Amino acid sequence: MIAIFKKEMKSYFTTVTGYVFLAVALLISGFVLSITTFMSAEPSSDTSSYFSIVLIMSMVFLPILTMRSFSDERRTRTDQLLFTSPVSVFSLVFGKFLSALCMYLIYLALSLFNFIPLFAFVAEGADGPNVAMIIGNFIALVLVGMCFISIGIFISSLTENMFASAVITVATLFGLLLINGISGLSFLQGDGFAQVIRIVIDWISIFARFDAFVFGYFDIPSLIYYISVTFILLLLTERRFQARRLM
Numbered sequence: 001m002i003a004i005f006k007k008e009m010k011s012y013f014t015t016v017t018g019y020v021f022l023a024v025a026l027l028i029s030g031f032v033l034s035i036t037t038f039m040s041a042e043p044s045s046d047t048s049s050y051f052s053i054v055l056i057m058s059m060v061f062l063p064i065l066t067m068r069s070f071s072d073e074r075r076t077r078t079d080q081l082l083f084t085s086p087v088s089v090f091s092l093v094f095g096k097f098l099s100a101l102c103m104y105l106i107y108l109a110l111s112l113f114n115f116i117p118l119f120a121f122v123a124e125g126a127d128g129p130n131v132a133m134i135i136g137n138f139i140a141l142v143l144v145g146m147c148f149i150s151i152g153i154f155i156s157s158l159t160e161n162m163f164a165s166a167v168i169t170v171a172t173l174f175g176l177l178l179i180n181g182i183s184g185l186s187f188l189q190g191d192g193f194a195q196v197i198r199i200v201i202d203w204i205s206i207f208a209r210f211d212a213f214v215f216g217y218f219d220i221p222s223l224i225y226y227i228s229v230t231f232i233l234l235l236l237t238e239r240r241f242q243a244r245r246l247m
Helices: 002-014 017-036 048-066 071-075 079-083 089-120 131-156 162-182 193-204 208-214 220-246
Strands: none
Touching: 002 017, 002 089, 017 048, 017 089, 048 089, 048 131, 048 162, 048 208, 071 162, 089 131, 089 220, 131 162, 131 208, 131 220, 208 220
16 A cells, blocks of 8 residues: 555656646635735635635645546556556555545645735734634545545546546536535425435535534534545445456
């Protein structure tokens, strides 16, 4: 698994993928933080809008990291070598997952520098940034990012075209966001069956559970949920390759 992790991390920086991801994501997130806080029409240190936009950004940028995971292996037929290697299939899948997650964590760590101007130049008369809220949102971004990456890796295992993998992953994530939005529609605000549907959507929604961390609260059930969803998707990817190995 460590060998796979090192190989994937090296590939991010021997191609343009890693550099493009970090440069574009950091540039846009820095700009978004500026215009949503002290450069907004009413300067404020409230970072809630920033983190909501970063969540949407992650839905677009993370598929860039995962699109090559298995699609490229299938396209170049190097997956046949992986099948005969001494590394277990799950170790292979988990190694690729960890490398993409590591790149995402590097981005989040570097994005912390965006907050230096905010702490240094808070709006006149406004309170400083809510540190608990910032920490809670970063934890939520890591957990949601884990799910996004596992979805991207699973979809990458289904196709040989890495661009198709990226597009399908983005479409899937926005589809999940749309489903989450359905729970807020007026016809689901009543009692009875409508309430049951709303509760089920909120319970299974990746995005609804993000809100638990937004205000600085550490939600254990949501933590378990995100870890479980990630593990299940990685297991499905492993099952997919086990089936191909037997073909």
